[in-house]
Ligand SMILES: Nc1nc2c(ncn2[C@@H]2O[C@H](COP(=O)(O)OP(=O)(O)OP(=O)(O)O)[C@@H](O)[C@H]2O)c(=O)[nH]1
C-alpha cells in the first residue's frame with residue numbers, strides 16, 4: 001500500500017482543522033467586541049430616570065412673590081394622538097337647534113301651566129295667584145314675577161281679551177323683555193395683544209365646572225382655536241385626572257400638578273404662562289368647587305386670579321350654577337361675585353329642571369348675563385344662551 005498519499009491526506013486535514021479553529025477563534029473575538037459596543041449604546045439611548053422622552057414636560061420655576069409652590073413640578077399633559085372619536089362638533093347655532101327640544105322639555109312645565117291658566121276664560125284672582133305661584137316655582141324671583149303678572153293683568157284688562165293666542169304673545173314679549181336680549185353674551189375667547197384669552201371657571205361643588213371646561217374646550221377647538229386647560233383644582237388628584245380625560249377627549253393639552261394639595265394659584269400661573277409661551281388662543285382654568293360660605297376658600301379664589309394676572313389679564317370669570325339648586329344658587333352667585341368680578345354665568349343641568357326662571361333672577365341680581373347653558377352630560381350638551389330661543393322654549 002503506498003504510504004505517501006495517506007501522509008499527504010493527514011497534512012491537508014491538519015491544515016484545514018487549524019484554519020477552521022483559527023477562523024472560529026477570530027469570529028468569537030469579533031462577536032465579543034461588538035457585543036460590548038451594543039451594551040454601551042443601549043445605556044446611552046435610555047434617558048436618565050427611565051422616563052420615556054416626550055411623556056411629561058416638567059417645568060421648574062421659582063414661585064412669583066405670592067406663589068407658594070407646595071406643588072412641586074407642574075406638567076403639560078399632551079393628549080395622545082387625537083382619539084378617533086374626535087369629530088367636529090356642530091356649530092353654535094346647530095347645537096342650539098339640536099338641544100332646543102331638550103330645553104323645551106325642561107321648560108314646558110312652566111309654559112304649560114302658564115298657558116293653561118292664562119287661556120282659561122275669565123281670569124279671576126285665584127287664576128292670577130296660580131300664575132304667580134307657577135312663575136315663583138320656576139325661580140323667576142319675586143320682583144320679576146310681580147312685574148310680569150302686573151303687566152299681563154293690565155293688558156288683559158285694557159284689551160278686554162283672554163284669547164289664548166294673544167295671551168301667549170304677551171307672555172312671550174314680557175318674558176323676553178325680562179330675559180333681556182340686548183345683553184352681550186359672547187365669550188371672550190380671542191387673544192389680546194401678546195396674551196391668550198384667560199377664562200377662569202368657578203362655582204360651588206358639583207355644579208358642573210369641569211364638565212363645562214371640557215365642553216367649552218371642544219366648542220373652541222371646533223372654532224379652530226388653540227386651547228390649553230389648567231387644572232387648578234388640586235384638592236383631589238382625581239380632579240386633574242378628570243380634566244385631563246376631557247382634554248384627551250376633545251384634543252386639548254392640560255397643565256396640571258401630580259401632587260395632591262399643590263397650590264392652585266401656582267398651577268393656574270403655570271398654565272397661563274405655558275399658554276403665553278405656546279401662543280395659544282385660550283387658557284381655560286378649572287378651579288376646585290368651594291362653598292360660598294367658606295371664607296378661606298373664597299379668599300383663595302381671589303388669590304388665584306391675582307396670581308394669574310401677573311402673567312396675563314383674566315378676561316372672563318364664568319360662574320357655574322346648577323339650575324336645580326334654586327334660591328341657594330342665588331346666594332352662591334352673590335358671594336362669588338363679591339370675591340371675583342364675575343363676567344358671565346353658565347347655567348347647568350337645565351335639562352333636568354323646570355327652574356329656567358333663575359336665568360332672569362340671577363341676571364338681575366348680579367347684572368351679569370347668562371352666557372352658556374348646560375343641557376346634558378355629553379360633550380356637545382353645552383349651548384350659547386339665546387334669549388329668544390329660551391323664551392320660545394317656555395312659551396312654545
Ligand atoms: N344633566 C346634566 N348633568 C350635568 C351637566 N353638567 C354637568 N353635569 C354632571 O354633573 C356632575 C358634576 O359635574 P362636574 O363637572 O364634575 O362638576 P364640578 O363643578 O367640576 O365638581 P367639583 O369639581 O367636584 O366641584 C357630573 O356627573 C356631570 O356629568 C348638565 O348640563 N346636565
Ligand SMILES: [Mg+2]
Nearest residue numbers: 209210233239
Ligand atoms: Mg371639577
